[in-house]
Amino acid sequence: MKVLVVDDEKPARDRLRQILEDESDYEVVGEAGNGHDAVALAAELVPDVVLLDIRMPGLDGIETARHLNELDKPPAVVFATAYDEYAVDAFEARAIGYVLKPVRRSRLTAALEQAARLAGAALREVATEARLDAPRQNVCARIHGELKLIPVSDISCFRADQKYVSVEHDNGQDLIDDSLKSLAEEFEAQFVRIHRGALVAVSRIEKIEKTADGKSRVVLREGSQVDDKELIISRRHVAEVRRRLRES
Amino acid sequence: MTATPESKSQDSQAYLPDFCAASTLFIVLLVAELVAIALTLAAHDAGGQFLIELSKTSFFVIWLALLGTAVMCQLRNRLESSGATRAFVISFVLLEVICLLLAEVSWQLTRIFAESSIINDTHGNFILRTFAVSSIVIALAMRYLYVSSEWRRSIVLEAQARISALQALIRPHFLFNSMNTIASLTRSDPTQAEEAVEDLSDLLRVTLSSPKEMSSLKQELETAAIYQRIEKLRLGDRLTVRWDVGDLPMRARVPNLTVQPLLENAIYHGIELLPEGGEVNVVGKRDGKMLEITMSNPVASGKARDKDGNKMAMSNIQQRFDLAYNGRASVSVDDSGDQFTVTLRFPENEGDV
Numbered sequence: 001m002k003v004l005v006v007d008d009e010k011p012a013r014d015r016l017r018q019i020l021e022d023e024s025d026y027e028v029v030g031e032a033g034n035g036h037d038a039v040a041l042a043a044e045l046v047p048d049v050v051l052l053d054i055r056m057p058g059l060d061g062i063e064t065a066r067h068l069n070e071l072d073k074p075p076a077v078v079f080a081t082a083y084d085e086y087a088v089d090a091f092e093a094r095a096i097g098y099v100l101k102p103v104r105r106s107r108l109t110a111a112l113e114q115a116a117r118l119a120g121a122a123l124r125e126v127a128t129e130a131r132l133d134a135p136r137q138n139v140c141a142r143i144h145g146e147l148k149l150i151p152v153s154d155i156s157c158f159r160a161d162q163k164y165v166s167v168e169h170d171n172g173q174d175l176i177d178d179s180l181k182s183l184a185e186e187f188e189a190q191f192v193r194i195h196r197g198a199l200v201a202v203s204r205i206e207k208i209e210k211t212a213d214g215k216s217r218v219v220l221r222e223g224s225q226v227d228d229k230e231l232i233i234s235r236r237h238v239a240e241v242r243r244r245l246r247e248s
Numbered sequence: 249m250t251a252t253p254e255s256k257s258q259d260s261q262a263y264l265p266d267f268c269a270a271s272t273l274f275i276v277l278l279v280a281e282l283v284a285i286a287l288t289l290a291a292h293d294a295g296g297q298f299l300i301e302l303s304k305t306s307f308f309v310i311w312l313a314l315l316g317t318a319v320m321c322q323l324r325n326r327l328e329s330s331g332a333t334r335a336f337v338i339s340f341v342l343l344e345v346i347c348l349l350l351a352e353v354s355w356q357l358t359r360i361f362a363e364s365s366i367i368n369d370t371h372g373n374f375i376l377r378t379f380a381v382s383s384i385v386i387a388l389a390m391r392y393l394y395v396s397s398e399w400r401r402s403i404v405l406e407a408q409a410r411i412s413a414l415q416a417l418i419r420p421h422f423l424f425n426s427m428n429t430i431a432s433l434t435r436s437d438p439t440q441a442e443e444a445v446e447d448l449s450d451l452l453r454v455t456l457s458s459p460k461e462m463s464s465l466k467q468e469l470e471t472a473a474i475y476q477r478i479e480k481l482r483l484g485d486r487l488t489v490r491w492d493v494g495d496l497p498m499r500a501r502v503p504n505l506t507v508q509p510l511l512e513n514a515i516y517h518g519i520e521l522l523p524e525g526g527e528v529n530v531v532g533k534r535d536g537k538m539l540e541i542t543m544s545n546p547v548a549s550g551k552a553r554d555k556d557g558n559k560m561a562m563s564n565i566q567q568r569f570d571l572a573y574n575g576r577a578s579v580s581v582d583d584s585g586d587q588f589t590v591t592l593r594f595p596e597n598e599g600d601v
Contacts, residue, residue, distance in 0.1 A: 008523075009425070009482045015432035034523055055421075057523040057548065082424035101428035 001112065002029045004047035006038040006064065007080065008056045012101065016051055016080075019105050026112065035059025036149060039067045043147055047075050049115045051099075054081040054130075059137060062087075062127045065118065067140045070147055070177070076115035087130035094122055135186045139167060141174035150174060152190065156204045156224040157231070158183050160197035168226045192244045194218055195234035202248045208233065208241065216241075263332045263397045264339070267320040280313035281306060283385055304366055312350055312382065316343045332397070336390050343386050344379070351378040408567055419512065422479075429482050444481060447474045457504060462572070465539075466498040472507040479515055486525025487515065493532035496539060500596050503572040506565065510543045510590055513561045518545035518588055539596050544589040562590065569594065 003026050007013045013031050020026040029045045032038040035058055042050055050068060054061035065077045078097040081087060091098045096118060097111040138149040154170040164175040165183065184191065184199055191199040206221045216238050218231040233241050265272050284306040292298050319342065320327075327335040355374055358366045367374055426448055433441035454471050469491075476489050489511070507530075514528045526546040533540045562581055569577040569592070577594035 009429070010484055011429040011432040011436075011482060012425075014436055015428060018432065018435055055520070057521045082428065083420035101424050102431045103428065 001026050001049060002045065002047040003027065003112070004030050004032065004038065004042055004045060004050045004075070006032045006035070006050060006056075006061075007053035008033050009053075012053065012080070015103055016108070019103065019108055022105075023109060026109075035061070035064035035067070038064050039071075039147055039149065042068055042075055043071055046073055049078060049112055050075045051078050051080055051112075054079055054084055054087055062123060062130065063136050063138075066123050066127075066136065067138070067147065067149065069118065069123070070140045070142060072145055074117050076117050078111045078115045084130060087126065090126040090129035093129075094126065096122070096126065135189065139176055139178065139183075141167065141176045143174065148174065152187065156201050156220055157226050158191065158199040170223070192237075192241055194231060194237055194241055198231065200231065202244050205241075205245055205248075208238075208245065263335050264320070264324055264327060264393060267317050267324055273317055276313050276317050277310060279389070280309045283381075284309040287381065308350075308354060311354075312347055315350060316346055319343075319346060332394070336394060340386055340390055344382065347378055347382040347386075348375065351375050405567070405571060419516065421516070422512065425482055426478055429478075433481070440481065444478060447478050450474055451478070451508075454505065454508075461504050462501045463504050464498065465496055465500045465502055468502055468505075468507045469493060469498075471505070472511050475508050475511060483515070483519065483525060486522070487519055488525070488527040490527060490529050493530060493541070495534050496532035496541070497534070497596065500539060502594065503568050506568075506592065507541065507543075509561060509565060510541075510592070513590070514543055514545035514588070518547050521548040522546060534596070535593075537596055538593055541592045542589060544587045546586060547583070547588045549586060565592070 003020060005013050005016045005020075005028055007016070010033075013033075017028050017031070020028050029047055030041045032041050034056055038050065038052070038059075050065075052061040052064055056064075059067070061079055061081075065079075068074055068077065076097075078099060079087070079091065080099050080101060080103065082101040088098065088100075090096075095114075097115045099108050099111050136152065138151055139155070141148045141150060150167055150169050150171075155167055156170075157168045158180060159166045159168065160180045161175065165178055165180050167174050167176055180197065180199065184193055187199070190201055190203065192202050192205075194200050200218055200220075204220050204224045206219045208216050209219055211217055211232070216233040218233060218241070220226055220231070267273070267276075285302065287309075288298065288302040288305050292301065320339065323342070327338060330338065351374060355367065355371055369377070426444070430441050430444050430448070433444060451471065451474055476487075480487055511528065511530075519526050519528065528543065528545045531542045533542075562579060566579045569579060573594055577592070580591045580593075582589040582591075
């Protein structure tokens with residue numbers, strides 16, 4: 001069984017490697033010190049299981065697991081934590097594999113054996129129950145079978161585009177699988193809906209102006225990669241957009 | 249008039265006892281009767297009939313006590329919420345008004361039904377005497393209640409400080425992560441594992457000492473340095489701490505566990521959440537008779553989670569400072585920018601408890 005070890009602390013990674021090296025059934029194929037590297041390595045090495053620390057800087061364990069789910073061959077996941085009572089309760093409730101630090105050999109092998117791939121919905125619930133449900137810091141686009149993490153801070157606009165949602169960000173435009181509705185909920189603090197099919201980052205809005213035919217539209221700050229003409233605000237959303245703009 | 253033994257834990261913070269409780273009523277009546285006896289004894293002379301005088305006085309005083317207790321029972325919750333000083337002033341005025349009203353009613357009743365043969369006094373004099381005696385007794389009772397409530401509160405504060413001190417150090421995350429680090433090092437670097445166990449033991453020993461104990465600033469800084477060594481094993485290059493505390497008098501007395509919890513906070517809420525880590529800056533200054541320790545650390549932008557945990561740690565330190573310096577020390581926090589800064593200000597060598 002191929003295992004990828006992810007923890008931001010080197011001694012913790014060493015410990016997992018030490019234990020697994022003694023066991024003939026497991027092979028540590030790689031180590032990552034953060035969530036970004038973990039997603040990239042998992043795509044490259046295609047491990048069977050990823051051992052994920054929950055508390056990591058940048059992408060935490062649960063957000064990393066959500067991105068891992070988007071891979072072509074998503075690995076099973078086992079979480080590791082020193083002490084997160086809420087997360088542990090959430091894992092127990094859903095029979096999600098986890099180990100407590102200091103890691104015990106018998107517990108680790110048992111968890112690896114049981115490790116199963118998790119549905120995205122379960123992870124979202126866990127994130128809420130574990131009180132780690134901060135909005136993701138990245139959204140995940142799939143390009144020719146590879147995963148690309150787009151930092152939310154780079155995004156000016158989400159737009160519904162037939163089956164997909166198109167993300168317009170500082171480095172171009174990509175399609176993602178999330179629904180506009182779930183994105184609106186997750187990022188409600190940063191984004192505002194301007195019409196049925198578009199969310200715009202409040203921080204990117206410079207002003208609201210009237211078009212020649214009397215409609216309102218959003219003008220984005222310089223550097224935002226969106227064609228302004230398309231950002232018409234529908235009548236029922238004008239008041240809300242103005243309110244959000246005043247508050248920011 | 250002590251609080252009833254079965255009173256709830258939140259009552260330990262209350263100013264006034266629970267007047268609705270039977271035990272409180274009993275004590276109120278007992279005190280009232282003792283006052284009646286004292287009054288009768290004081291007025292008694294050879295010619296008078298002691299028991300008859302006593303029964304008349306008791307009758308009046310007990311009525312006063314019952315009525316006063318009933319009113320306090322009804323109003324206690326509202327009085328409690330208005331703060332200690334106001335609660336006592338309002339209670340005093342209220343009870344005084346009740347006494348005067350009852351005195352007036354008694355006078356009128358005896359005049360109508362007994363033609364003044366019960367109260368051997370003029371109208372004005374009777375009201376005046378009631379006023380004077382009740383003022384003294386109520387004032388004494390209020391004073392007693394105030395002192396005992398302060399005493400209860402100080403016990404609670406001390407207990408909280410004790411718990412705070414425990415919480416301040418053994419953050420479960422830290423303990424378990426350290427154990428995990430040690431487990432890892434036992435194989436890869438046994439010497440370092442040995443040192444880590446020694447360091448962790450020293451740290452736990454400090455935590456188990458009494459939170460009321462004072463230690464020298466030198467010891468405090470040493471404890472923080474031990475803590476830093478353990479965290480450094482875990483975080484490696486991500487953690488840098490710059491100490492600039494040469495100006496502080498190392499023999500100054502400070503409460504146990506003052507500096508280390510600040511460093512722990514800086515790491516747990518700051519450095520640990522930064523992928524590249526960062527630098528914690530500790531600066532010590534002397535300002536006349538006051539000493540100042542400032543600790544600042546960078547914070548991750550975006551995810552500002554666990555702000556509550558941070559607040560709790562700060563209020564822990566604040567509580568223990570209040571207890572040690574009687575309000576002459578301050579803990580201030582500035583988290584406006586991308587740095588989180590805590591400043592401790594406390595008098596030099598004045599903390600002996």
